Amino acid sequence: MCASVLRTPLTDALAxxxxxxxxxxSPRRKELVDRLGIEYEIIxxxxxxxxxxxxxxxxRDYVLENxxxxxxxxxxxxKGGSARPLFVIGxxxxxxxxxxxxxEKPASRGDAAATLKSLSGKANTVHTGVCLIVDAAAAGQPLLSQAVESTEVxxxxxxxxxxxxxxxxxEPMDKAGSYAYQGMACFFVKEIRGDYYNVVGFPCARFHQMLLALHQQGAI
Incomplete structure (x- = not known):
């Protein structure tokens, strides 16, 4: 867990x-979720x-379905073996x-090189889909909260x-699009338009907005 975390009444209620x-x-998603200071499991x-x-x-439809x-x-x-209500983040x-x-992720080094050359001097768009499945007692069935965040690079x-x-x-081998902006790709990315953390792999601000919406619905 991060040394510095953001804990609020909402995140405390969630945990x-x-x-x-x-x-x-994904270690990148773990690092970002850690910043909320909540106890969670990785499965x-x-x-x-x-x-x-x-x-x-x-x-956007494709990434959200994934x-x-x-x-x-x-x-x-x-779900069958959990004693507590579930809150699953996909x-x-x-x-x-x-x-x-x-x-998506390159199949080989040659594939990674070809992808990078195709992106040279151009813009690409990073889409991250987020799906939350929440055991909300009032609903009877689990609630689904879904969103997609898009950022241009x-x-x-x-x-x-x-x-x-x-x-x-x-570095490119396990990265969508064959690059990691938070890594050495910082030397050739000229501009980013949108949420930086979405490019890293998890749209933190959008996730927090989803939590707020679930709280307003009474699900958290």
Whole structure:
């Protein structure tokens, strides 16, 4: 847990009333959720993430369905053995290039290099879907709270030497779009329009807005 955390009556109520579970093994999401200072478990989703992209009208729809399926997978696996009401956090991030193609994690170093070269000198958009599944007693059935945050990222021109050097670090290999702005990609990202933390992997401000909305509904 972070040395400095943001604790409010809302986050205290969340931790007091629920078994909070993050359905992700991402260290970046863990680091950001840690900042709320709540006790929670990490149970990575086993969802295969094999949805057919062609079946979705937009990348936002696609990433939200991935996030929802991740949350549902964990919720279904643990609900029978949980003594406390569940609050499951599912999230997924994709990068979309200027043509509208969805760029997820690279399959190889060659794939990462090709992706980075295709993004050189252009803007790409990072979409993060968040799905919260909440055991709300008044509802009888679990509540779903869903949102998508989008941020535009503008690359500078990348020459082959820079791309090769970046791929050689290994950093792109587990990142949507083959880059990490919070890492060494800071040397070639020219501009960001929107939520920085959304690009890191979890839209903190949007998540807090979702918590507030659930509180107003009486679910927290």
């Amino acid at each position: 007091r009333r629920f078994r909070v579970v993050l359905a992700s093994g 990575p989703s086993a969802f295969a993430e094999d949805l057919d992209k062609a079946q979705f009208a937009t990348p 996030a929802t399926q991740k949350a549902r997978d964990v919720y279904q696996r643990i 999230s997924d991030t994709v990068v979309v290039d200027a043509s509208g193609a969805i760029l 503008v690359f500078g021109e990348l020459d082959d030497d820079l791309v090769d050097a970046y791929v050689a670090t290994g």
